[in-house]
Amino acid sequence: MTVKFPLIGEPLGLDxxxxxxxxxxxxxxxxxxxxxxxxxxxxxxxxxxxxxxxxVAAVHAVREAAGPALAAARRGERPPA
Known part of the structure; x- marks a missing residue:
């Protein structure tokens, strides 16, 4: 089975x-x-x-940190440290 990744042409972090x-x-x-x-x-x-x-663990850690940062930016707030 081939995985279809939801690539939307956004910056790598969003992908x-x-x-x-x-x-x-x-x-x-x-x-x-x-x-x-x-x-x-x-x-x-x-x-x-x-x-x-x-x-896998390292990439998951980056992804978990990026989520709250993006959410804060969407709200016009400073991302968490």
Whole structure:
């Protein structure tokens, strides 16, 4: 089964946030999912020689930090530290 990522041509950070669309679960929940997302982002991110649990955890941490920052910016507030 091929995953269809909701790429909307936005900045990379927004495409990352879109890897957890409402009602669809986490599209990068495991190394295979993250590897597939990185492959479709070719040209926008540096190539990666293998993806494991540590890389998934690191990307999830970035995504979790970016969500509140984007929400604050939408409200015209300063993002959380």
């Amino acid at each position: 990352l946030l879109n890897t957890r669309p409402a009602g669809a679960g986490d599209l990068i929940a495991d190394p295979a999912g993250l590897g597939a997302w990185l492959a479709v982002q070719a040209g926008r991110v540096a190539p990666v020689d293998g993806v494991g649990a540590a890389e």
